[in-house]
Amino acid sequence: MLSLPSYIAGTAVESGSWITVLNPWNREPAGRAAAITRVQLEQAITAHLEPQEALTRHERSRILAKTGGLLEARREEFARLITAESGLCLRETRYEVGRACDVFTFAAMEALRDDGQIFSCDISQTGKARKIFTLREPLGLIAAITPFNHPLNQVAHKLAPAIAVGAPVILKPSEKTPLTAIRLTELLYEAGLPGHLLSCVHGPLDEITRPLIRDERVDLVTFTGSAAVGKEIAGTAGYKKTCLELGGHSPLIVLEDADLELAALLACEGCFRNSGQRCTAVRRILVQERVLAEFTERFLALARTYTFGDPADEATRVGTVIDGKAAQSLEAAVRQAESTGAEILLGGRCQGALMPPTVLANVPRTAHLSTCECFGPLAPIYAVKDLDDAIALSN
Missing domain, CATH: 3.40.605.10 (Aldehyde Dehydrogenase; Chain A, domain 1)
Structure with missing residues (x-):
């Protein structure tokens, strides 16, 4: 050793x-x-x-x-x-x-x-x-x-x-x-x-x-x-x-005039790189209602390409979080959001210290992961009416 x-x-x-x-x-x-x-x-x-x-x-x-x-x-x-x-x-x-x-x-x-x-x-x-x-x-x-x-x-x-x-x-x-x-x-x-x-x-x-x-x-x-x-x-x-x-709870705001392909890429990189363990990571994705369905489809398709598993494998893009306790805490936040109405579109269950890229829709604004920094590869998506609504939710 x-x-x-x-x-x-x-x-x-x-x-x-x-x-x-x-x-x-x-x-x-x-x-x-x-x-x-x-x-x-x-x-x-x-x-x-x-x-x-x-x-x-x-x-x-x-x-x-x-x-x-x-x-x-x-x-x-x-x-x-x-x-x-x-x-x-x-x-x-x-x-x-x-x-x-x-x-x-x-x-x-x-x-x-x-x-x-x-x-x-x-x-x-x-x-x-x-x-x-x-x-x-x-x-x-x-x-x-x-x-x-x-x-x-x-x-x-x-x-x-x-x-x-x-x-x-x-x-x-x-x-x-x-x-x-x-x-x-x-x-x-x-x-x-x-x-x-x-x-x-x-x-x-x-x-x-x-x-x-x-x-x-x-x-x-x-x-x-x-x-x-x-x-x-x-x-x-x-x-x-x-x-x-100190920590952060950064939102990514996607408005109806955005390049949705680029927005999906930025969201995936922001949410999943470094297993989501960055104070500058994207913690919330706020999408204007008119483009919500199209963005979610693009984002979900791209998120599925982020291979997760053995961090020493050259093909892996998302390794583990720091330990099993951290992974369990992330899963608990996902379960809490689900119990209050959120829909899990991808991932959501940890295996040891491995928390896969996880995408959630219809997340209540009062859910734990909406109001607190969850240090891992979680991507909650929120619908917003306009920029003013996005700014209000961001803060």
Whole structure:
């Protein structure tokens, strides 16, 4: 079994406690990650607060660019690891690795940009012939908490900007998909990142995550995940900066003058890509009544072509959701909608962690999946009278 450590300021550490990661498709172990203790968390925080010589812009840019190159060279290795621990199909995980490569490339460019400003003081009658200049300084310590649904790209979006400005980070990835984050941490060290700029830790919520969020020595908590967890962080982080990127419930509005073939394609991609596990996914399809029947026919025909099953199969377009519990929650939302009048046109029943593309019509506007984010490949269709009705339902 793949066994990976936590990293504290560049040093691999273990505590004897492990987090086992199961492949959502077959329930076989994908690997395990070493959990740390509260004492080791304190060691990590202390290590990042010790004075260190700052890297130059050139050095930070070089490290980021090299990381992108190393990641590109290992695209298939990372894609298969993401698939193994998350259940996302290979076509999605390969795409994710490509996006992460771009993030490091862009961050390498940004590291070279001097974003200071110069202002003239002699712009008024009482002004002096002087100049004022500003400098932007990196934060002292960042706590980055990432979700399971993009275990590489979400981590890259947290780490790359911080490295670009020279801010140290303690990364706490999701316990459901920690393996990819550890491998990326190792890749950054390989690219030349000094240990004092990055730790990657794992452990129980009350022992590691909550104490890290509340610690007064942390300058910023950046979190991507559910609205419920985001609200908890906002309420407990204390007097520090927070950057909270939370869930969504995005509608796709299809009016009578739309290109229905294109609309059906956008709806399928929006609902089913990444197994519907994206905060930017389409959660509701609002269709003007005059074109509802034609759109539904086109959409349903296209949805049937989205092959679902083994995420490691090259032909699969929709893999599993993160685990069986998540799939059961999605099925429960479908059953609740059905019990209140919705019609299931496709899918609707999970098998383990596999939730197939699911299309529903005549969905009541008060159904659970109409009002709450259901994180999976569900496509509820709603009839709307006009744009005003669509906007009212959207909000």
